[in-house]
Amino acid sequence: MRSAFDLQLVNGPTGDPALFADVIGAGRAVLIDLGNLSSLSARKLLRVSDVLLSHAHLDHFADFERLLRVVLGRERVIRLTGPKGTLARVAARLASYEWNLAESFREAVTFEVLEVHEDGTRRRARLALKERFAPQEVEEFVATSDVVRAEPRLVIRAAVLDHGVPCLAFALEEPVHVQVFRNALEAMGLGTGPWLRRAKELLLEGAPDDTPLTAQWRDGTRILERTVFLGALREQALRLIPGQRVVYVTDCAWTKRNVEKILELAQDADTLVIEAAFSHADRAQARARRHLTAVEAGTIARLAGVRRMIPFHFSPRYEGRFEVLEAEARAAFEGTDGSLALPEPL
Numbered sequence: 001m002r003s004a005f006d007l008q009l010v011n012g013p014t015g016d017p018a019l020f021a022d023v024i025g026a027g028r029a030v031l032i033d034l035g036n037l038s039s040l041s042a043r044k045l046l047r048v049s050d051v052l053l054s055h056a057h058l059d060h061f062a063d064f065e066r067l068l069r070v071v072l073g074r075e076r077v078i079r080l081t082g083p084k085g086t087l088a089r090v091a092a093r094l095a096s097y098e099w100n101l102a103e104s105f106r107e108a109v110t111f112e113v114l115e116v117h118e119d120g121t122r123r124r125a126r127l128a129l130k131e132r133f134a135p136q137e138v139e140e141f142v143a144t145s146d147v148v149r150a151e152p153r154l155v156i157r158a159a160v161l162d163h164g165v166p167c168l169a170f171a172l173e174e175p176v177h178v179q180v181f182r183n184a185l186e187a188m189g190l191g192t193g194p195w196l197r198r199a200k201e202l203l204l205e206g207a208p209d210d211t212p213l214t215a216q217w218r219d220g221t222r223i224l225e226r227t228v229f230l231g232a233l234r235e236q237a238l239r240l241i242p243g244q245r246v247v248y249v250t251d252c253a254w255t256k257r258n259v260e261k262i263l264e265l266a267q268d269a270d271t272l273v274i275e276a277a278f279s280h281a282d283r284a285q286a287r288a289r290r291h292l293t294a295v296e297a298g299t300i301a302r303l304a305g306v307r308r309m310i311p312f313h314f315s316p317r318y319e320g321r322f323e324v325l326e327a328e329a330r331a332a333f334e335g336t337d338g339s340l341a342l343p344e345p346l
């Protein structure tokens with residue numbers, strides 16, 4: 001199946017959390033969590049338009065500066081979304097450096113920080129190198145949905161989970177996708193070309209069927225052109241299909257409220273990247289540290305009906321036997337291991 005996102009778990013399932021999600025065809029990427037980023041090239045870091053921070057424990061936030069150094073002298077806005085307290089933390093990290101040379105940068109980065117609070121409150125501010133990263137335009141408002149970013153090609157949602165501290169889970173969605181049937185186009189006597197992009201845009205905008213389009217394509221050395229109506233394309237050669245959804249869940253306790261929120265975010269998702277920090281045998285420790293066990297992760301993936309589960313954030317205590325976590329999560333996801341009962345909150 002066609003993918004909307006190219007996913008890279010930067011440090012695999014065992015290292016610091018960081019998920020690089022390239023938005024295919026958009027020339028940009030979303031980076032979820034800022035654990036060790038040393039294996040991400042500058043070229044990849046320069047594609048990051050959105051940073052999503054689950055929470056500010058060290059292993060999720062430590063490499064903020066690595067991103068900062070790469071984007072510092074670039075004229076661009078990076079949106080950084082995190083839980084309550086993120087603005088103060090980002091401002092504090094930036095304030096710990098001298099910026100007396102800020103004015104000498106011809107191009108300079110700006111961070112647009114957005115905080116997502118449990119009660120629906122959102123806080124937003126701009127921190128620009130040219131203003132020595134002093135928070136500007138701080139505003140507070142109340143959100144009416146879980147959407148933190150809405151664009152025609154990308155929607156980002158967030159849910160606030162409990163990890164002892166607020167911790168965000170995220171969904172990346174391609175809202176709808178236009179599928180092109182090339183054979184049908186051919187049968188209509190049309191060739192492919194840049195005009196198709198306009199046709200897709202019109203379809204996504206819900207333009208009326210009698211909207212005319214100039215289809216232009218190259219046939220050898222000749223340029224051919226025809227007028228076609230959107231309705232005919234819709235009936236014969238283009239189809240709207242649901243887009244893909246990737247959900248990222250980490251660092252949260254196995255509580256009824258958390259599980260309900262995750263299921264709402266992850267229902268029928270294409271991919272669920274979910275922490276499986278502990279073996280179920282160590283569930284007492286998992287509970288004390290407010291993490292999920294591998295069985296809990298697999299159970300959530302099964303209940304959500306996701307197509308693919310990627311367990312990660314394995315605790316280093318399982319060094320040399322990480323496959324135990326993978327196997328536990330897999331068995332719970334596939335429902336093949338009946339020996340482990342569903343945990344209580346459900």
Ligand SMILES: [Zn+2]
Pocket residue numbers: 055057163251
């Ligand atoms: Zn944590």
